[in-house]
Amino acid sequence: MPRRSQGTIPLLTLDPGAANPLYRQLADALRRAILEGRVAPGTRLPSTRSLADDLAVSRSTVVTAFEQLNAEGYLVSRVGSGTSVPGDLPVASAGPLPTGPGDGTAARPWAPPPPRPFRPGIPALDEFGRGPFGRMLRSVWRSPDAHALALTPPAGDPDLRVAVARHLRGSRNVRCSPEDVLVTFGAQEGLAVAFEAVAGPGREVWMEHPGYIGARHAAESVGARPVPVPLDEHGLDVAAGRRRWPDAVAAYVTPSHQFPTGCTLSLPRRLELLEWAAEGDRWIVEDDYDSEFRLAGRPLPALQGLDEAGRVVYVGTFSKSLAPSLRLGWIVVPEPLRSRALGLRLARAGAGSPWLQQALARFMEEGHFARHIRRTRRLYRARRAALAQAVATHLSPRGVVLREPTGAMHALLDLPPGLRAAAVARSARDREVEVLPLDYFAIPPDTDVGEALLLGFAGYDEAAIADGAARLARALDDVGEAPPH
Numbered sequence: 274m275p276r277r278s279q280g281t282i283p284l285l286t287l288d289p290g291a292a293n294p295l296y297r298q299l300a301d302a303l304r305r306a307i308l309e310g311r312v313a314p315g316t317r318l319p320s321t322r323s324l325a326d327d328l329a330v331s332r333s334t335v336v337t338a339f340e341q342l343n344a345e346g347y348l349v350s351r352v353g354s355g356t357s358v359p360g361d362l363p364v365a366s367a368g369p370l371p372t373g374p375g376d377g378t379a380a381r382p383w384a385p386p387p388p389r390p391f392r393p394g395i396p397a398l399d400e401f402g403r404g405p406f407g408r409m410l411r412s413v414w415r416s417p418d419a420h421a422l423a424l425t426p427p428a429g430d431p432d433l434r435v436a437v438a439r440h441l442r443g444s445r446n447v448r449c450s451p452e453d454v455l456v457t458f459g460a461q462e463g464l465a466v467a468f469e470a471v472a473g474p475g476r477e478v479w480m481e482h483p484g485y486i487g488a489r490h491a492a493e494s495v496g497a498r499p500v501p502v503p504l505d506e507h508g509l510d511v512a513a514g515r516r517r518w519p520d521a522v523a524a525y526v527t528p529s530h531q532f533p534t535g536c537t538l539s540l541p542r543r544l545e546l547l548e549w550a551a552e553g554d555r556w557i558v559e560d561d562y563d564s565e566f567r568l569a570g571r572p573l574p575a576l577q578g579l580d581e582a583g584r585v586v587y588v589g590t591f592s593k594s595l596a597p598s599l600r601l602g603w604i605v606v607p608e609p610l611r612s613r614a615l616g617l618r619l620a621r622a623g624a625g626s627p628w629l630q631q632a633l634a635r636f637m638e639e640g641h642f643a644r645h646i647r648r649t650r651r652l653y654r655a656r657r658a659a660l661a662q663a664v665a666t667h668l669s670p671r672g673v674v675l676r677e678p679t680g681a682m683h684a685l686l687d688l689p690p691g692l693r694a695a696a697v698a699r700s701a702r703d704r705e706v707e708v709l710p711l712d713y714f715a716i717p718p719d720t721d722v723g724e725a726l727l728l729g730f731a732g733y734d735e736a737a738i739a740d741g742a743a744r745l746a747r748a749l750d751d752v753g754e755a756p757p758h
């Protein structure tokens with residue numbers, strides 16, 4: 274029997290028989306109710322205890338769902354005044370759903386707490402902040418062009434499109450000219466535009482399972498239907514996708530460095546996927562989100578560079594290489610989709626700030642971008658070694674296993690039998706450490722991804738990494754000692 278609750282929040286329906294865990298069902302239902310305005314900004318939520326009673330679920334289910342929404346910026350909790358929807362949450366212009374816990378895209382001016390170990394998706398922000406970007410910004414503002422003070426061209430600043438195209442050709446083997454590049458508000462806008470251009474409402478889009486939740490949200494935001502395709506050691510299992518979802522019109526992949534598992538799509542699989550697309554008039558959305566930071570060997574060339582049939586929309590971002598707050602990324606769009614893609618982004622928000630784009634174009638032209646990548650790559654290598662050391666000291670003795678990270682920004686920890694990743698993540702939060710359970714990245718209706726935690730490490734120095742691992746070890750002990758709910 275579905276469980277229902279009615280109180281200061283609208284009717285919620287949870288299904289204990291569904292494969293999706295109850296806390297996720299509750300978080301999804303509340304998020305949707307907030308975004309749709311059914312729970313207004315400023316609303317105070319019932320206590321976790323009374324909501325748990327109402328829904329006939331355990332209190333920890335409600336606590337986990339609230340924590341999730343807290344991290345995403347949809348809820349705030351204050352000692353003494355309970356949990357509420359931030360009064361300034363801009364739900365009327367909901368825009369893309371958050372790309373991950375703690376990124377705070379949903380709430381302004383409310384901001385998430387400053388990054389702390391091991392929140393994923395955070396690069397070495399102080400390195401970027403200290404660098405020459407400020408000088409570039411000042412020089413652009415000292416002499417802004419007349420056209421910059423009016424509006425940026427809708428596809429983005431021409432110099433930045435030139436610089437991005439050069440970077441992609443040189444380092445990623447992407448086939449493109451500046452005309453193919455659209456500058457976007459981060460990968461998130463690029464993904465939404467791509468999905469809207471290639472997959473209409475109700476059309477199925479293959480998603481890697483587990484996979485990037487921001488892509489899933491982007492597909493849902495344009496009415497498409499994300500469906501799970503499993504991974505194996507070669508990456509996306511194309512044959513399984515064909516069997517299970519034969520009507521899909523597009524596939525979303527992170528071939529260079531699968532998010533979040535870190536595997537790479539093998540060459541035979543790349544060719545198989547390209548063939549699937551070419552034979553059926555289908556599309557591939559390639560998200561090359563952290564390609565600059567492969568630590569082992571040379572970065573793998575992009576899938577787009579192998580595509581003879583022009584079926585790949587290539588998406589990238591400056592969020593990992595520079596800073597997520599820039600909200601700058603790009604899509605490389607095959608010619609037949611270009612005017613549609615441009616129309617879609619004009620209809621949404623236009624082209625964004627010219628100064629930021631011009632400063633970034635100069636930053637790239639003068640070689641600062643390449644230097645910054647080289648420097649941070651060295652730094653991340655040291656931080657990755659610090660993580661391995663800290664895990665060996667604090668966590669291996671507790672049966673935790675670090676999967677050798679292939680990239681430079683995040684890693685997975687497998688938990689010993691009997692420990693639930695969601696419970697550890699909850700307990701870690703009490704110890705002021707942020708980790709995400711791998712099942713956060715499950716693509717419904719599939720759920721089972723094992724009990725593992727995702728840890729970002731690139732944004733934290735070696736001392737913070739060691740301290741975070743020690744705290745995480747204590748959090749594991751707390752869970753081991755706590756009576757089961």
Ligand SMILES: Cc1ncc(COP(=O)(O)O)c(C=O)c1O
Nearest residue numbers: 394459460461485532562590592
């Ligand atoms: C797979 C993947 N794609 C893209 C992004 C970056 O998105 P954006 O450019 O919108 O910040 C992330 C960040 O977490 C990611 O993990």
